[in-house]
Amino acid sequence: MVEKIAKMFYEGLGKGKILGAHCKDCGKWTFPPVSACRECGSRKIQFKKISGEGTVYFYSTSILPPKKFAKYSPYAYGLVVLKEGPSFMTMVEGLNASTPEKIKEGNAKLPMKVKAKVSKKAGMNVVVFKKVK
Template sequence: MAGMAQEEIEKELATVYTVLTYEDYEAGLKEGRLVGLKCASCGKITCHPMHVCQWCSSRSLERAELCGEGELTTFTVIRVPPEGFEADVPYIPCIVETKEGPCVMGRLDYDAERATPELIGKRVKLSGAYTYEGDKYSGGAHTCPVFKVVG
């Protein structure tokens, strides 16, 4: 963006950001939809909201709905909570590689006492959304996807 006036840069970024904001993403989750972005240059899907394609850095993005299915890439069981998450323990943050390609962070809806590394690689499906109030570091409430093991 060298040579561009600050005003031009802000105008361009504002256009990009409105394709899919975090507010839109979280509203979609609350309706049971996983919303991402499809790249017009390489055709791949990016999820969660970003201002460039995660695969080729193009800014030609449009909204796309993901199927909500994928594979459990990794997870951990939280028993000692960070500040602000005391009521949630035990809980299972996880990363899911979606069928469309991008990895998404969320929570796994699974009995924390029975969770073992054998779960990694299992098929999972979007089963809901979880809204956490946040703490002094997170800038307020946010909503993340919740996944359930289906195979």
């Protein structure tokens, strides 16, 4: 089941579709999608496209990026809360994360609206968020 969901998620990304899990019991969303609702534990979930709209509440720079992502460093990495509810840490583009001073300048504008997009990084399709102007 977990592999099937991961496969569906990554195949969706390959087609530019970002899928979340929408619970038929409580109506809440889980993202990234897993086999059960993160809110109520129900397995009655439906995979649907998310709006991609989110808000960043804080971010920092990649001091110790995962090895595969080292070549993209320094990049901004922050807490994104989706319009649908779920929150998670992820890469945020469109910000200057090169120095602590640049991070501070950016933080003055928080919370900040972002939009999801599919990006090819380290040979994989990943979901990144980009600052909305």
